[in-house]
Every structure is written in C-alpha cells, then in structure tokens.
Amino acid sequence: MHRTPLCIRIIGVPGLPEIKPGDDIAEIIVNRLHEYNISLDEGDIIVIASKIVSKAEGRIVDLNNVTPSAKALKLAEVTGKDPRLVEVVLRESVKVVKAVKGHLIVMTKHGLVCANAGVDVSNVAGRRDTVLLLPEDPDVSARKLRKRIRELTGKNVAVIITDTYGRPLREGHIDMAIGLAGIKPFKDYRGKRDLKGYILRVKRVAVADEIASAAELVIGNGDEGIPVAIIKGLVYERGDESASLLNMKEEKWLFK
C-alpha cells in the first residue's frame, strides 16, 4: 500500500539536422542531448524512427533506375501502384501476403508483415521519385547504435528502432519495434503469480511494441523534427533477442 508511484519519462529530441548517408546518428543524438542538457543515464532507452536510420545507411532508391519485372507489372495493375515501387517492394520481400486494389501487403525478409515492405514514398531528400527502404537489418542497426552510444558516453542504453504501420482489424497507424538492442521484446508473465497467488496463464506483453507506441506520442508529430525519444525510469529486461520474434509465424496466423 505504501509503494512509491512509478514514473516514466518520455522525452522527445527535436532539432536534429536532415540525416544524410554516412552520418553518425549516435553522435548527432548525443550532441543534441548535450545541447538540451538532457543527461543520458545507464538503462535509458533510445527510440529512433527507422527513417533516419535508413537515411544514414543510404537505403535510398531512385525509382528512375528501377526496371519492373513481369511480376511487379502484374501486381502494379492489381494494386494500382507504381510498377517501379512494386518492384522495389518485391526485392525487399520474401512473400506477397495480400494484393488488392490500393493495398500491397508483403512479408519482408525479416518476417514483418506490412504494407509495401515498409518502403517510404512520402518524401525523401525532397525528390519525388525517390523512396526509402527499411534498414537492411534493423537489429544490426540497433546494436551498432547501442555500441556507438556506449563508446561516446560510457553508458549502456537500450536502442529500439521503430516504424509506423497499419493493423489488421483496427483503424489507424501505430509505431511498432522493428529493431532491438539491449532490451528483450517481451515481458513474460506466463507462470508468474498475481497479488493473490493466482497463476497468470497467458500474458506475455510485447513491451518493445508498447515502448515504440509510447515514443510515438512525442516522435510522431507529422514532420521529421522529432525522430528520437529518450525513455527514462522504465525497468525492463536486458537481452539481445531479435525484434523479429515479435512477428507471428505464419502457421500460427488465425487471420489470413
């Protein structure tokens, strides 16, 4: 009855410059935090929108250099999408899950089921025919960023790379975790007991996705001004598992 209230803080980091291929995002973030007098503490979680990671990694494709395959041309007709974009999406995918008018849902190489393989067409470097791919391996990106932040600050933080997705059966977009370093994807209550000693049988919380959504509350302001959030005060389980564990294996899908 006399426990202290838990308090988590989610701090948005504004004012990052336009990120270019080869940029050291970790250094840019650390410098920006310094300018804002935001201390980075052991165990903080740094949530980073995949878009700036992709830009730093040069995951930019000029559609004018893309020749659509026969398969891409056919899917472009079904979906009403640019055949060159469809070609790029197919190259990022292992499987087309749904192709209907207006929607191309695929499974990416990492097992993520999403529209357009997460390829961002909204605007890249101000060029109309330029699209941005997801990081090649978001877990690897997260681990590199975590390592680099440790080099720069001496602090062990967790890194979560996020992206915005629609959801089956539910309206609206939310942010989810696509790359992880230093934090487990789940908080597992299975087999644990509640206050009264009853076993909690089914609960395994996708805590990395919840943190992604929480961070979006400061990140997602509709521009690229706040691509990074720092989360302080959250107790979480350390680990090096892949964010791809959050993707349900196809044999378990109830909804197809």
Added chain:
Amino acid sequence: MHRTPLCIRIIGVPGLPEIKPGDDIAEIIVNRLHEYNISLDEGDIIVIASKIVSKAEGRIVDLNNVTPSAKALKLAEVTGKDPRLVEVVLRESVKVVKAVKGHLIVMTKHGLVCANAGVDVSNVAGRRDTVLLLPEDPDVSARKLRKRIRELTGKNVAVIITDTYGRPLREGHIDMAIGLAGIKPFKDYRGKRDLKGYILRVKRVAVADEIASAAELVIGNGDEGIPVAIIKGLVYERGDESASLLNMKEEKWLFK
C-alpha cells in the same frame, strides 16, 4: 532548431484497494493521488484498466449460474473451452469471427474483435468459477469517470479505459483503448504538410491505443497493484468520439 524538448510523464498509481461493486473509483483514485502528493492538472489523461471498472460496475458472473445453449456447447467442443464460459462470451458478442482449438475470437457488441469477448477468467474476487465481463459500455463508463473527477477536483481530464489483447500477425499482448472520454481516438495528419511542405497522405495515428500501450508500461506489472496511470504533458485533441471508431469495419478487413 531551438525548440524545447517535449516531455511526457507516465505515473503509475499503486496501492488501490480491491474494487467491489458500487465503489466510486473516481473518488478512490483522487484520494490515492492526494496521498501520494500527485497533483491532477487540467488536461491530464487518466488511464484505467477495464478490470477495475468492470468490478465497480458489478460485471461479475458466476459460471455456476450459467446454462450453456446448444450453440455454446458446440463451440465449447470446437475450442476446448468451458461451455459456460462460451455461453457468457456469446451473450457479450454479436458474431463469432473464429472458433478453432484453443481460440474463440468474437466481435463484441461494441465492434471490438477479440478473444473471449474480453471476458476475464484469470481470477475474480478469488473465486474459481467467477468471470469478469468488460464494462457494458466503456465509453459511458469513461464519461462518468471524467464527470465525477471534474466534480471532485474541478479539473477537466481525459479518461481512457484499456484492456489487454493479442494481435493478428504479431506476437505478444498489448493494451488498447476500449473506452474514451475527452480525447479523440485519432490524431489525423491526412492532408497536413511536413517540414518540407510535402503532404502526408495516409497517416492517421491511433493515439488512444498508443496511450493505452504507454500506460501499460506502468500498469501491466502482472498483478492488480497498479490499475491506473496518469499521463502528464501530452498535447492531444479534445473530443467526445467513441473508442469504437478504432474498430475497423468488417468490409475493410484485409485479413479474415
């Protein structure tokens, strides 16, 4: 470049007593906040786990008083679930969406597609054969709580009632918003322009679900010790729309 960092605080409120039918949850929360010296400010968001709302509303069913219908008996066989539980689930539902071994997915009266109509079997008042239904109308519950908190404190807060659910295609549970008062379910960027003047065509963020997930980071500690979170510092759009707008209409489902 010189904008101030945004900071959101999520404060878990521990130590609430076991909630009983007829309890004034708003008053209990306000008193508890007072004891912890947590001020309630205009525009704060109070996130409340549906479980305590259901308990206060007396949404408790003793399965020993439930006689399963023929339909319930049949679905119990298919799913391997207690026929009395299946009967209770059917009474809360407008439609069975999926019934397979181990899973009974329905559409509730409010349009929410979820397992077991959100009926909680984990433990209710320590009795084995007792289950807890969702609040009869979670939006109405949220509005009453919002009104009562205003009466008690003079402050206009938003109220979000949440529950824990699995997700199609994605592993693990997260919290989602099932009842809203004083906050819009979505933050709508459609038609708005980003920093470079490009139109953001598709983004409509399910901000109420994101807040539910954010609150779960303090609420969801595997017991009933923290059923309430206060969110401070988040700028959101006020409104009185129903949380049921977050449920995708069946004709739009890509995954069935």
